[in-house]
Amino acid sequence: MGAEANPIAAPLDAAVRRHIKGTTGIANLRRLSGGASQETWSFDATTEGSPIPLILRRAPGGDRAPSGTAAGLETEARLIELAGEVDVPIPPVRLVLSEADGVGRGFIMDRVEGETIARKILRDEEFAAARPILARQCGEILxxxxxxxxxxxxPLRTSTAHAEIDQYFQTYKTHNHPHPVFDLAFRWLRDHAPSDATKLTLVHGDFRHGNLMIGPDGVRAVLDWELAHIGDPMEDLAWICVNSxxxxNIDNPVGGFGKREDLFAGYEAAGGGRVDPERVKFWEVLGTLKWGVMCTTMVMAFKAGDRSVERATIGRRSSETEVDLMRLLAPRKKG
Structure with a gap:
């Protein structure tokens, strides 16, 4: 859809000219396919010189309030700014939109060049030099x-290990479709949950492929802070190790590109404190189970009438998480 035919083009143009110094308008406005819960738009802010590449992250339709575990777009923008203050690679936020701007809820940030598609990052020659260093980089960033x-x-939600178990168990039970492997995993998680007294920090909540902008030099930006919350820092280290x-590339536990040892070494060397491998394993089991429950949620949506191919294909992946859980929970061999 061209900018001239897009209903948000005129108010976005005006907002950019009003708030971003030196701009004369916008060009090349187009909606990107990424972003399951929020709209993502790419455009350039025109100037007397070179254009400024930008991204608009916007609520669907412009006005949908955050729901469930979502942090909210205004909160996301603030978290990106705070992460930047401690040298996490982020796309700098240029503008948080107000109601008066007429564009809807959202914010504008710099457009960072790179790739988010896992298949390309894990296979293309362009990223061959980056792959060996990504695991350590991820540890340093976290x-x-x-x-x-x-x-x-x-204001952010706080979610301890026990709270996460309870939340996903309740979701699982509403499906009224027993999965013996899921039941086993829930029992194991309750037996191995870290204490609620564990020191909590800001947690990204979705640190994985798709939310990391990667170039030939490695990670260039951490994206999509929608699921950020206060929780156990080991949760972030584990989520990127989930087999899904x-x-x-199952032999490279960290995102299909690296080893846990490199992830942990980078984390400790960058001042993250000592990594507790057993706590990381707990969160990897919970992350695997969580994704399995989310897949079954897609099944329920499909059965309820949403006949999209995406719902069906994601839904059937719950069986993959059952295999992953059995591998994780199998007794370890001695020696």
């Missing part, structure tokens, strides 16, 4: 993220 001053945080985010 160590910095977990040092964000808690006193500066906007390895995209077939």
């Amino acid at each position: 160590a910095k993220l977990h040092t964000v001053d808690m006193a500066k945080l906007p 985010w390895r995209f077939g």
